[in-house]
Protein backbone atom coordinates (compact mmCIF):
# COMPACT_ATOMS: atom_id res chain seq x y z
CA UNK A 1 0.00 0.00 0.00
CA UNK A 2 3.00 2.20 -0.36
CA UNK A 3 1.62 3.81 -3.45
CA UNK A 4 -1.61 4.75 -1.76
CA UNK A 5 0.12 6.42 1.15
CA UNK A 6 2.49 8.27 -1.11
CA UNK A 7 -0.34 9.59 -3.15
CA UNK A 8 -1.95 11.06 -0.06
CA UNK A 9 0.95 13.44 -0.04
CA UNK A 10 0.15 17.08 -0.37
CA UNK A 11 -0.84 17.54 -3.97
CA UNK A 12 -2.38 20.76 -5.05
CA UNK A 13 -3.75 21.38 -8.52
CA UNK A 14 -2.19 24.82 -8.46
CA UNK A 15 1.28 23.42 -8.13
CA UNK A 16 1.89 21.68 -11.36
CA UNK A 17 5.23 21.21 -12.99
CA UNK A 18 5.76 18.26 -10.73
CA UNK A 19 8.32 15.62 -11.46
CA UNK A 20 8.58 12.11 -10.23
CA UNK A 21 11.82 10.70 -8.96
CA UNK A 22 12.63 7.38 -7.54
CA UNK A 23 15.11 6.11 -5.03
CA UNK A 24 16.33 2.58 -5.56
CA UNK A 25 15.32 -0.03 -3.06
CA UNK A 26 12.67 1.78 -1.13
CA UNK A 27 10.56 2.99 -4.03
CA UNK A 28 10.30 6.39 -2.51
CA UNK A 29 8.36 8.79 -4.61
CA UNK A 30 9.05 12.43 -4.16
CA UNK A 31 6.73 14.98 -5.58
CA UNK A 32 8.70 18.07 -6.22
CA UNK A 33 6.19 20.82 -6.31
CA UNK A 34 7.31 23.90 -8.08
CA UNK A 35 5.47 27.17 -8.10
CA UNK A 36 5.53 27.60 -11.87
CA UNK A 37 2.26 26.90 -13.56
CA UNK A 38 1.88 23.95 -15.93
CA UNK A 39 5.51 23.31 -16.73
CA UNK A 40 6.09 20.38 -19.06
CA UNK A 41 7.13 17.05 -17.60
CA UNK A 42 10.57 16.03 -18.72
CA UNK A 43 10.22 12.69 -20.40
CA UNK A 44 13.25 10.47 -20.66
CA UNK A 45 14.41 7.02 -21.57
CA UNK A 46 14.78 4.43 -18.80
CA UNK A 47 12.51 6.48 -16.58
CA UNK A 48 11.62 3.42 -14.48
CA UNK A 49 15.13 1.93 -14.44
CA UNK A 50 15.50 2.38 -10.69
CA UNK A 51 11.92 2.58 -9.45
CA UNK A 52 10.53 -0.33 -11.46
CA UNK A 53 13.30 -1.93 -13.50
CA UNK A 54 11.07 -4.69 -14.87
CA UNK A 55 8.32 -2.32 -16.07
CA UNK A 56 9.06 -2.47 -19.78
CA UNK A 57 9.62 -6.24 -19.75
CA UNK A 58 6.38 -6.85 -17.86
CA UNK A 59 4.41 -4.69 -20.29
CA UNK A 60 5.86 -6.45 -23.32
CA UNK A 61 5.25 -9.92 -21.93
CA UNK A 62 1.58 -9.24 -21.23
CA UNK A 63 1.04 -7.87 -24.75
CA UNK A 64 2.89 -10.72 -26.39
CA UNK A 65 0.76 -13.19 -24.41
CA UNK A 66 -2.41 -11.53 -25.66
CA UNK A 67 -1.14 -11.41 -29.23
CA UNK A 68 -0.60 -15.18 -29.18
CA UNK A 69 -4.39 -15.55 -29.16
CA UNK A 70 -5.33 -12.31 -30.93
CA UNK A 71 -2.72 -10.98 -33.35
CA UNK A 72 -4.92 -7.97 -34.12
CA UNK A 73 -4.42 -6.76 -30.54
CA UNK A 74 -1.11 -5.27 -31.75
CA UNK A 75 -2.91 -2.98 -34.18
CA UNK A 76 -5.65 -2.12 -31.73
CA UNK A 77 -3.18 -1.21 -29.00
CA UNK A 78 -0.99 0.85 -31.31
CA UNK A 79 -3.99 2.84 -32.45
CA UNK A 80 -4.70 3.80 -28.84
CA UNK A 81 -1.54 5.91 -28.73
CA UNK A 82 -2.72 8.01 -31.66
CA UNK A 83 -6.18 8.52 -30.20
CA UNK A 84 -4.80 9.37 -26.76
CA UNK A 85 -1.95 11.65 -27.79
CA UNK A 86 -3.83 13.81 -30.29
CA UNK A 87 -6.49 14.73 -27.74
CA UNK A 88 -4.92 17.03 -25.12
CA UNK A 89 -1.63 15.15 -25.08
CA UNK A 90 -0.54 11.63 -24.16
CA UNK A 91 -2.20 11.51 -20.76
CA UNK A 92 -4.29 8.34 -20.69
CA UNK A 93 -7.48 10.40 -20.94
CA UNK A 94 -8.68 7.97 -23.61
CA UNK A 95 -8.73 5.15 -21.08
CA UNK A 96 -11.14 6.75 -18.60
CA UNK A 97 -14.58 5.17 -18.51
CA UNK A 98 -17.58 7.44 -18.72
CA UNK A 99 -18.97 8.71 -15.41
CA UNK A 100 -22.16 10.55 -14.48
CA UNK A 101 -20.20 13.81 -14.67
CA UNK A 102 -17.97 13.08 -17.63
CA UNK A 103 -18.60 11.83 -21.15
CA UNK A 104 -15.69 9.55 -21.98
CA UNK A 105 -13.52 9.66 -25.08
CA UNK A 106 -14.27 5.99 -25.66
CA UNK A 107 -17.64 6.89 -27.11
CA UNK A 108 -16.37 9.77 -29.26
CA UNK A 109 -17.18 9.56 -32.99
CA UNK A 110 -13.90 7.94 -34.09
CA UNK A 111 -13.79 5.57 -31.14
CA UNK A 112 -17.22 4.11 -30.48
CA UNK A 113 -17.71 0.54 -31.78
CA UNK A 114 -14.19 0.80 -33.08
CA UNK A 115 -11.40 1.02 -30.49
CA UNK A 116 -10.56 -2.29 -28.91
CA UNK A 117 -8.04 -4.02 -26.64
CA UNK A 118 -8.58 -1.83 -23.59
CA UNK A 119 -8.41 -5.12 -21.62
CA UNK A 120 -4.77 -5.61 -22.60
CA UNK A 121 -3.93 -2.22 -21.12
CA UNK A 122 -5.83 -3.20 -17.95
CA UNK A 123 -3.86 -6.43 -17.75
CA UNK A 124 -0.53 -4.64 -18.15
CA UNK A 125 -1.60 -2.19 -15.46
CA UNK A 126 -2.60 -5.01 -13.11
CA UNK A 127 0.75 -6.72 -13.57
CA UNK A 128 2.59 -3.44 -12.98
CA UNK A 129 0.54 -2.62 -9.88
CA UNK A 130 1.65 -5.96 -8.46
CA UNK A 131 5.30 -5.33 -9.25
CA UNK A 132 5.49 -1.66 -8.33
CA UNK A 133 2.28 -0.09 -7.08
CA UNK A 134 1.30 3.39 -8.26
CA UNK A 135 4.51 4.08 -10.10
CA UNK A 136 3.88 3.47 -13.78
CA UNK A 137 1.32 5.73 -15.45
CA UNK A 138 -1.36 4.46 -17.80
CA UNK A 139 -0.20 7.11 -20.26
CA UNK A 140 3.26 5.51 -20.30
CA UNK A 141 1.74 2.04 -20.63
CA UNK A 142 0.07 3.15 -23.87
CA UNK A 143 3.39 4.40 -25.23
CA UNK A 144 5.26 1.24 -24.27
CA UNK A 145 2.52 -1.03 -25.61
CA UNK A 146 2.34 0.80 -28.95
CA UNK A 147 6.10 0.42 -29.34
CA UNK A 148 6.00 -3.27 -28.41
CA UNK A 149 3.04 -3.89 -30.76
CA UNK A 150 5.07 -2.67 -33.72
CA UNK A 151 8.16 -4.67 -32.83
CA UNK A 152 6.19 -7.85 -32.06
CA UNK A 153 4.55 -7.51 -35.50
CA UNK A 154 7.90 -7.48 -37.29
CA UNK A 155 8.47 -3.73 -37.30
CA UNK A 156 11.27 -1.58 -35.90
CA UNK A 157 12.27 -1.40 -32.26
CA UNK A 158 13.01 1.82 -30.45
CA UNK A 159 13.46 3.27 -27.00
CA UNK A 160 10.58 5.30 -25.64
CA UNK A 161 10.72 8.32 -23.40
CA UNK A 162 8.64 7.84 -20.27
CA UNK A 163 7.55 9.79 -17.21
CA UNK A 164 4.05 10.87 -18.25
CA UNK A 165 1.24 11.38 -15.79
CA UNK A 166 -2.39 10.41 -16.14
CA UNK A 167 -5.06 13.01 -16.66
CA UNK A 168 -7.73 13.77 -14.10
CA UNK A 169 -10.37 14.10 -16.79
CA UNK A 170 -11.22 13.33 -20.43
CA UNK A 171 -12.81 15.28 -23.25
CA UNK A 172 -15.18 13.60 -25.66
CA UNK A 173 -15.80 16.99 -27.23
CA UNK A 174 -12.12 17.52 -28.00
CA UNK A 175 -11.88 14.04 -29.47
CA UNK A 176 -14.86 14.70 -31.74
CA UNK A 177 -13.32 17.93 -32.87
CA UNK A 178 -9.79 16.69 -33.46
CA UNK A 179 -9.74 13.08 -34.61
CA UNK A 180 -9.65 12.79 -38.40
CA UNK A 181 -12.38 11.10 -40.40
CA UNK A 182 -11.65 8.17 -42.73
CA UNK A 183 -13.13 10.43 -45.42
CA UNK A 184 -10.40 13.03 -44.96
CA UNK A 185 -8.31 14.12 -47.95
CA UNK A 186 -4.55 14.65 -47.88
CA UNK A 187 -4.85 18.45 -47.73
CA UNK A 188 -6.93 18.39 -44.57
CA UNK A 189 -4.74 15.69 -43.01
CA UNK A 190 -1.63 17.81 -43.62
CA UNK A 191 -3.39 20.77 -41.99
CA UNK A 192 -4.36 18.68 -38.96
CA UNK A 193 -0.91 17.16 -38.47
CA UNK A 194 0.73 20.57 -38.86
CA UNK A 195 -1.24 21.78 -35.85
CA UNK A 196 0.61 19.18 -33.81
CA UNK A 197 4.01 19.99 -35.29
CA UNK A 198 3.88 16.79 -37.29
CA UNK A 199 5.35 17.13 -40.78
CA UNK A 200 4.10 15.78 -44.11
CA UNK A 201 6.66 13.00 -43.75
CA UNK A 202 5.32 12.26 -40.25
CA UNK A 203 1.78 12.08 -41.66
CA UNK A 204 2.69 9.59 -44.38
CA UNK A 205 4.95 7.53 -42.11
CA UNK A 206 2.45 7.39 -39.23
CA UNK A 207 -0.34 6.42 -41.61
CA UNK A 208 1.86 3.38 -42.26
CA UNK A 209 0.54 2.12 -38.92
CA UNK A 210 -2.31 0.90 -41.13
CA UNK A 211 0.17 -1.74 -42.23
CA UNK A 212 -1.48 -3.80 -39.49
CA UNK A 213 -5.08 -4.18 -38.40
CA UNK A 214 -8.60 -3.88 -39.71
CA UNK A 215 -11.34 -1.35 -40.32
CA UNK A 216 -15.11 -1.55 -40.66
CA UNK A 217 -17.23 -1.32 -43.78
CA UNK A 218 -18.85 1.63 -42.02
CA UNK A 219 -15.60 3.52 -42.63
CA UNK A 220 -15.54 2.96 -46.40
CA UNK A 221 -19.08 2.54 -47.77
CA UNK A 222 -19.27 6.22 -48.65
CA UNK A 223 -16.27 5.89 -50.97
CA UNK A 224 -17.53 2.65 -52.48
CA UNK A 225 -20.94 4.02 -53.44
CA UNK A 226 -21.10 7.79 -52.96
CA UNK A 227 -17.69 9.46 -52.97
CA UNK A 228 -18.00 13.15 -52.02
CA UNK A 229 -21.77 12.89 -52.47
CA UNK A 230 -21.39 12.19 -56.18
CA UNK A 231 -23.46 9.00 -56.15
CA UNK A 232 -20.38 7.41 -57.76
CA UNK A 233 -17.55 5.25 -56.41
CA UNK A 234 -14.13 6.73 -55.71
CA UNK A 235 -12.38 6.53 -59.13
CA UNK A 236 -9.00 6.04 -57.44
CA UNK A 237 -9.83 2.49 -56.32
CA UNK A 238 -8.16 -0.24 -58.39
CA UNK A 239 -10.93 -2.05 -60.28
CA UNK A 240 -10.06 -5.54 -59.12
CA UNK A 241 -9.74 -4.38 -55.51
CA UNK A 242 -13.13 -2.69 -55.89
CA UNK A 243 -14.77 -5.99 -56.73
CA UNK A 244 -13.37 -7.41 -53.47
CA UNK A 245 -14.52 -4.41 -51.45
CA UNK A 246 -18.00 -4.44 -52.99
CA UNK A 247 -18.32 -8.08 -52.00
CA UNK A 248 -17.08 -7.43 -48.46
CA UNK A 249 -19.13 -4.27 -47.98
CA UNK A 250 -22.28 -4.33 -50.10
CA UNK A 251 -24.49 -1.27 -50.14
CA UNK A 252 -26.87 -1.47 -47.18
CA UNK A 253 -24.83 -4.30 -45.62
CA UNK A 254 -23.54 -4.73 -42.08
CA UNK A 255 -21.32 -1.76 -41.25
CA UNK A 256 -19.53 -3.72 -38.56
CA UNK A 257 -17.98 -6.23 -40.95
CA UNK A 258 -14.23 -5.67 -41.05
CA UNK A 259 -11.62 -5.80 -43.78
CA UNK A 260 -7.82 -5.76 -43.74
CA UNK A 261 -6.08 -2.39 -43.86
CA UNK A 262 -3.38 -3.81 -46.10
CA UNK A 263 -2.54 -7.07 -47.83
CA UNK A 264 -0.39 -8.29 -44.89
CA UNK A 265 -2.49 -7.17 -41.89
CA UNK A 266 -0.49 -9.01 -39.24
CA UNK A 267 2.91 -7.90 -40.48
CA UNK A 268 4.27 -4.43 -39.89
CA UNK A 269 5.98 -3.75 -43.21
CA UNK A 270 5.93 -1.47 -46.26
CA UNK A 271 3.14 -3.43 -47.97
CA UNK A 272 0.70 -0.64 -47.06
CA UNK A 273 2.54 1.78 -49.38
CA UNK A 274 2.76 -0.78 -52.19
CA UNK A 275 -1.00 -1.15 -51.88
CA UNK A 276 -1.50 2.61 -52.17
CA UNK A 277 0.63 2.74 -55.32
CA UNK A 278 -1.68 0.20 -56.98
CA UNK A 279 -4.89 1.88 -55.83
CA UNK A 280 -5.60 -0.67 -53.13
CA UNK A 281 -5.72 1.47 -50.02
CA UNK A 282 -8.64 0.55 -47.76
CA UNK A 283 -9.60 3.93 -46.32
CA UNK A 284 -10.05 7.12 -48.29
CA UNK A 285 -7.59 8.73 -45.85
CA UNK A 286 -5.05 6.11 -46.97
CA UNK A 287 -5.54 6.27 -50.74
CA UNK A 288 -5.63 10.08 -50.66
CA UNK A 289 -1.94 10.07 -49.69
CA UNK A 290 -1.18 8.90 -53.21
CA UNK A 291 -3.33 11.61 -54.79
CA UNK A 292 -1.45 14.73 -53.64
CA UNK A 293 2.13 15.26 -54.93
CA UNK A 294 3.43 16.34 -51.49
CA UNK A 295 2.35 13.11 -49.82
CA UNK A 296 2.74 10.85 -52.88
CA UNK A 297 6.46 11.55 -52.80
CA UNK A 298 6.77 9.80 -49.42
CA UNK A 299 4.39 6.98 -50.37
CA UNK A 300 6.68 6.20 -53.29
CA UNK A 301 9.83 6.35 -51.20
CA UNK A 302 8.41 4.14 -48.43
CA UNK A 303 6.94 1.65 -50.91
CA UNK A 304 10.43 1.01 -52.25
CA UNK A 305 12.47 1.36 -49.10
CA UNK A 306 11.20 -0.27 -45.94
CA UNK A 307 14.16 0.97 -43.90
CA UNK A 308 13.29 4.58 -44.70
CA UNK A 309 9.71 3.89 -43.66
CA UNK A 310 10.79 2.32 -40.37
CA UNK A 311 13.11 5.23 -39.60
CA UNK A 312 10.49 7.85 -40.37
CA UNK A 313 7.83 5.90 -38.48
CA UNK A 314 9.93 5.74 -35.31
CA UNK A 315 10.60 9.48 -35.56
CA UNK A 316 6.88 10.15 -35.94
CA UNK A 317 5.89 7.93 -33.01
CA UNK A 318 8.40 9.70 -30.76
CA UNK A 319 7.05 13.12 -31.81
CA UNK A 320 3.50 11.90 -31.26
CA UNK A 321 4.52 10.63 -27.82
CA UNK A 322 6.02 14.01 -26.96
CA UNK A 323 2.64 15.76 -27.08
CA UNK A 324 1.76 16.83 -23.57
CA UNK A 325 -1.31 18.28 -21.91
CA UNK A 326 0.60 20.59 -19.57
CA UNK A 327 -2.04 19.87 -16.96
CA UNK A 328 -1.57 18.42 -13.48
CA UNK A 329 -1.87 14.67 -13.36
CA UNK A 330 -1.43 11.57 -11.23
CA UNK A 331 -0.44 7.94 -11.50
CA UNK A 332 -3.77 6.12 -11.74
CA UNK A 333 -4.15 2.82 -9.93
CA UNK A 334 -6.80 1.70 -12.39
CA UNK A 335 -6.54 3.08 -15.92
CA UNK A 336 -10.32 3.40 -16.21
CA UNK A 337 -10.90 5.71 -13.24
CA UNK A 338 -9.14 8.60 -11.56
CA UNK A 339 -7.74 7.90 -8.10
CA UNK A 340 -10.07 8.51 -5.23
CA UNK A 341 -8.42 11.57 -3.78
CA UNK A 342 -9.92 14.97 -3.36
CA UNK A 343 -7.92 17.54 -5.20
Ligand code: HEM
Nearest residue numbers: 075076079082114180181182206209213214215216219285
Ligand atom coordinates in the same frame (compact mmCIF):
# COMPACT_ATOMS: atom_id res chain seq x y z
C1 HEM B 1 -3.90 10.02 -40.69
C2 HEM B 1 -5.09 9.99 -40.17
C3 HEM B 1 -5.77 8.72 -39.73
C4 HEM B 1 -7.06 8.39 -40.00
C5 HEM B 1 -8.07 9.21 -40.77
C6 HEM B 1 -7.28 7.10 -39.41
C7 HEM B 1 -8.49 6.42 -39.44
C8 HEM B 1 -8.67 5.13 -39.05
C9 HEM B 1 -9.88 4.40 -39.21
C10 HEM B 1 -11.18 4.97 -39.77
C11 HEM B 1 -9.68 3.14 -38.77
C12 HEM B 1 -10.69 2.00 -38.75
C13 HEM B 1 -11.78 2.29 -37.76
C14 HEM B 1 -12.96 1.40 -37.94
O1 HEM B 1 -13.44 1.25 -39.07
O2 HEM B 1 -13.44 0.85 -36.93
C15 HEM B 1 -8.30 3.06 -38.35
C16 HEM B 1 -7.70 1.93 -37.84
C17 HEM B 1 -6.42 1.92 -37.36
N1 HEM B 1 -5.61 3.02 -37.16
FE1 HEM B 1 -5.86 4.82 -38.01
N2 HEM B 1 -6.14 6.66 -38.81
C18 HEM B 1 -5.18 7.63 -38.97
C19 HEM B 1 -3.91 7.60 -38.45
C20 HEM B 1 -3.43 6.62 -37.62
C21 HEM B 1 -2.23 6.69 -36.86
C22 HEM B 1 -1.30 7.90 -36.81
C23 HEM B 1 -2.11 5.52 -36.18
C24 HEM B 1 -1.06 5.06 -35.22
C25 HEM B 1 0.09 5.65 -35.01
C26 HEM B 1 -3.23 4.70 -36.57
C27 HEM B 1 -3.40 3.39 -36.20
C28 HEM B 1 -4.45 2.60 -36.62
C29 HEM B 1 -4.47 1.16 -36.49
C30 HEM B 1 -3.34 0.29 -36.01
C31 HEM B 1 -5.73 0.74 -36.92
C32 HEM B 1 -6.28 -0.70 -36.93
C33 HEM B 1 -6.84 -0.96 -35.54
C34 HEM B 1 -7.43 -2.34 -35.31
O3 HEM B 1 -7.28 -3.26 -36.13
O4 HEM B 1 -8.08 -2.50 -34.27
N3 HEM B 1 -4.02 5.41 -37.41
N4 HEM B 1 -7.71 4.29 -38.51
Ligand SMILES: *[C@@H]1O[C@H](CO)[C@@H](O)[C@H](O)[C@H]1NC(C)=O
Nearest residue numbers: 183184185186187188189228
Ligand atom coordinates in the same frame (compact mmCIF):
# COMPACT_ATOMS: atom_id res chain seq x y z
C1 LIG C 1 -10.41 18.40 -48.62
O1 LIG C 1 -11.29 18.34 -47.52
C2 LIG C 1 -11.65 19.61 -47.03
C3 LIG C 1 -12.40 19.41 -45.73
O2 LIG C 1 -13.42 18.46 -45.88
C4 LIG C 1 -12.45 20.35 -48.10
O3 LIG C 1 -12.84 21.63 -47.64
C5 LIG C 1 -11.57 20.50 -49.34
O4 LIG C 1 -12.31 21.08 -50.38
C6 LIG C 1 -11.02 19.15 -49.78
N1 LIG C 1 -9.99 19.38 -50.79
C7 LIG C 1 -9.94 18.69 -51.91
C8 LIG C 1 -8.82 19.01 -52.84
O5 LIG C 1 -10.75 17.83 -52.20
Ligand SMILES: *[C@@H]1O[C@H](CO)[C@@H](O)[C@H](O)[C@H]1NC(C)=O
Nearest residue numbers: 194195196197198322323324
Ligand atom coordinates in the same frame (compact mmCIF):
# COMPACT_ATOMS: atom_id res chain seq x y z
C1 LIG D 1 5.00 23.21 -31.88
O1 LIG D 1 6.31 23.77 -31.84
C2 LIG D 1 6.34 25.10 -31.41
C3 LIG D 1 7.74 25.61 -31.58
O2 LIG D 1 8.67 24.70 -31.12
C4 LIG D 1 5.83 25.17 -29.96
O3 LIG D 1 5.81 26.50 -29.53
C5 LIG D 1 4.43 24.61 -29.89
O4 LIG D 1 3.97 24.56 -28.57
C6 LIG D 1 4.38 23.22 -30.49
N1 LIG D 1 3.00 22.78 -30.56
C7 LIG D 1 2.60 21.58 -30.14
C8 LIG D 1 1.15 21.28 -30.29
O5 LIG D 1 3.36 20.79 -29.64
Ligand SMILES: *[C@@H]1O[C@H](CO)[C@@H](O)[C@H](O)[C@H]1NC(C)=O
Nearest residue numbers: 225226227228229230231232
Ligand atom coordinates in the same frame (compact mmCIF):
# COMPACT_ATOMS: atom_id res chain seq x y z
C1 LIG E 1 -24.78 10.77 -51.51
O1 LIG E 1 -24.31 11.80 -50.67
C2 LIG E 1 -25.02 13.01 -50.87
C3 LIG E 1 -24.32 14.11 -50.07
O2 LIG E 1 -23.95 13.66 -48.80
C4 LIG E 1 -26.48 12.82 -50.45
O3 LIG E 1 -27.20 14.02 -50.62
C5 LIG E 1 -27.07 11.71 -51.28
O4 LIG E 1 -28.37 11.42 -50.85
C6 LIG E 1 -26.22 10.44 -51.21
N1 LIG E 1 -26.71 9.47 -52.14
C7 LIG E 1 -26.92 8.19 -51.81
C8 LIG E 1 -27.37 7.28 -52.89
O5 LIG E 1 -26.74 7.77 -50.68
Ligand SMILES: *[C@@H]1O[C@H](CO)[C@@H](O)[C@H](O)[C@H]1NC(C)=O
Nearest residue numbers: 113216218253254255256257
Ligand atom coordinates in the same frame (compact mmCIF):
# COMPACT_ATOMS: atom_id res chain seq x y z
C1 LIG F 1 -22.15 -2.15 -34.80
O1 LIG F 1 -22.45 -2.85 -33.63
C2 LIG F 1 -22.78 -2.03 -32.53
C3 LIG F 1 -22.87 -2.87 -31.27
O2 LIG F 1 -23.55 -4.06 -31.50
C4 LIG F 1 -24.06 -1.28 -32.85
O3 LIG F 1 -24.45 -0.46 -31.77
C5 LIG F 1 -23.78 -0.40 -34.06
O4 LIG F 1 -24.93 0.30 -34.46
C6 LIG F 1 -23.26 -1.22 -35.23
N1 LIG F 1 -22.73 -0.27 -36.20
C7 LIG F 1 -22.98 -0.34 -37.49
C8 LIG F 1 -22.33 0.69 -38.34
O5 LIG F 1 -23.70 -1.19 -37.99
